[in-house]
Amino acid sequence: MKILHTADWHIGQLFHEYDRTHEHQQFLNWLVLTLQIEQIDVLLISGDVFDISNPSATSIKMFYTFLNQATKANPDLQIIITAGNHDSASRLESPKPLLESSNVHIIGLVEKDVAGNIDYEKLLVPIHDASKNVKIWCLAIPFLRMGDYPNVLNCTNPYTEGVTMLYKEAFEYAVSNQQDGQTIIAMGHLHTHHAEISDMDKTERLIMGGVECIPATAFHPDIKYVALGHIHKAQRIGGKEHIRYSGSPLPMSFSEINYKHQVIVFELDSEVNNLKSVEIPVFVPLQRVPLIPKPLHEVIALLEQLPNIDDNSKATPYLEVRVLLDGPEPALRHKIETALTGKKVRLAKIDVKYPESTQHTTEFITQEKLSELQPLDVFNKVYKSRYSDDVPPIIMQLFKQVANEVNQTGE
Numbered sequence: 264m265k266i267l268h269t270a271d272w273h274i275g276q277l278f279h280e281y282d283r284t285h286e287h288q289q290f291l292n293w294l295v296l297t298l299q300i301e302q303i304d305v306l307l308i309s310g311d312v313f314d315i316s317n318p319s320a321t322s323i324k325m326f327y328t329f330l331n332q333a334t335k336a337n338p339d340l341q342i343i344i345t346a347g348n349h350d351s352a353s354r355l356e357s358p359k360p361l362l363e364s365s366n367v368h369i370i371g372l373v374e375k376d377v378a379g380n381i382d383y384e385k386l387l388v389p390i391h392d393a394s395k396n397v398k399i400w401c402l403a404i405p406f407l408r409m410g411d412y413p414n415v416l417n418c419t420n421p422y423t424e425g426v427t428m429l430y431k432e433a434f435e436y437a438v439s440n441q442q443d444g445q446t447i448i449a450m451g452h453l454h455t456h457h458a459e460i461s462d463m464d465k466t467e468r469l470i471m472g473g474v475e476c477i478p479a480t481a482f483h484p485d486i487k488y489v490a491l492g493h494i495h496k497a498q499r500i501g502g503k504e505h506i507r508y509s510g511s512p513l514p515m516s517f518s519e520i521n522y523k524h525q526v527i528v529f530e531l532d533s534e535v536n537n538l539k540s541v542e543i544p545v546f547v548p549l550q551r552v553p554l555i556p557k558p559l560h561e562v563i564a565l566l567e568q569l570p571n572i573d574d575n576s577k578a579t580p581y582l583e584v585r586v587l588l589d590g591p592e593p594a595l596r597h598k599i600e601t602a603l604t605g606k607k608v609r610l611a612k613i614d615v616k617y618p619e620s621t622q623h624t625t626e627f628i629t630q631e632k633l634s635e636l637q638p639l640d641v642f643n644k645v646y647k648s649r650y651s652d653d654v655p656p657i658i659m660q661l662f663k664q665v666a667n668e669v670n671q672t673g674e
Contacts, residue, residue: 310347
């Protein structure tokens, strides 16, 4: 059987406040065509279908239109979708009874009985061959929140050991259903040890508080393929060809400017064969001007050389402008936007860099010391830490004027 693995679509996502509906639609159109060209039997979508838990009507319609088009183009296609941390598990699952009649299986929730035992039957999806015989058992594990995984007593890391225990018990349940000639695969939406993360992954990890990682050993060696989501960069894990992140189909940050997004395609009989990545076209390019930060006057000159808006040869790229400044530049955005008037770009980000400080020591200020500092002292320290220079006299004069006005108002 031929399987395609993808994840982290984030339908509805804004890229630096720009709507990406057209990009997502282009990707889904490409995916429908790819499913036909590659003659895919099974589509695995490992979480984060949507970018937010309460997606817009447009995003929902786009997703279900894709499911309709994909299954119409290939009536025998089987689709398994798991919820990610961005998805609402219950909302994603809500049309489940209707979709299962079309061989579309959505797993969002980890259901338990009255005693608190996980119902592993609900997490095990049978995959059938052309003769309608079960050929593969899929452990369709969604993103696991606190309370979803078993509580392991006397452990040092409840999350890591709990998730590892869930995969162990789910595999054992699948083995109890397994018959000769059947194989087992798994899905997951989680962060594994040593996974290489992108800038967007770093930001999300900070927001989530640094969720613990799962070792590759959590997946039993007899699981033939592990289709992972959550990390946006495609990669194999633990040196294992069969444990993989497919990565996101669209760029999530300018750090991915030269990165080739992809889906993973492979054949599965008793073992994985002919595994390959299929590159996804870039629907809206990313552009950096300049490639490394330069002084503002040089950047403005480069921006003025960009193609005009009447150039219809390519899609309008997202632009990151990279500027090297010696100090504050209040009119920075206005100057850049003026230089870009009539240019065929969408200004998405201005990346400002300042000269690195020659002083590498960090001063730690206690609560007691902080209370002794005057506003002028704090302003001095913040300015120097950011711009690696003393406050210019004119700015110091303005700050003192504001401080005096605030003090007078307070009186």
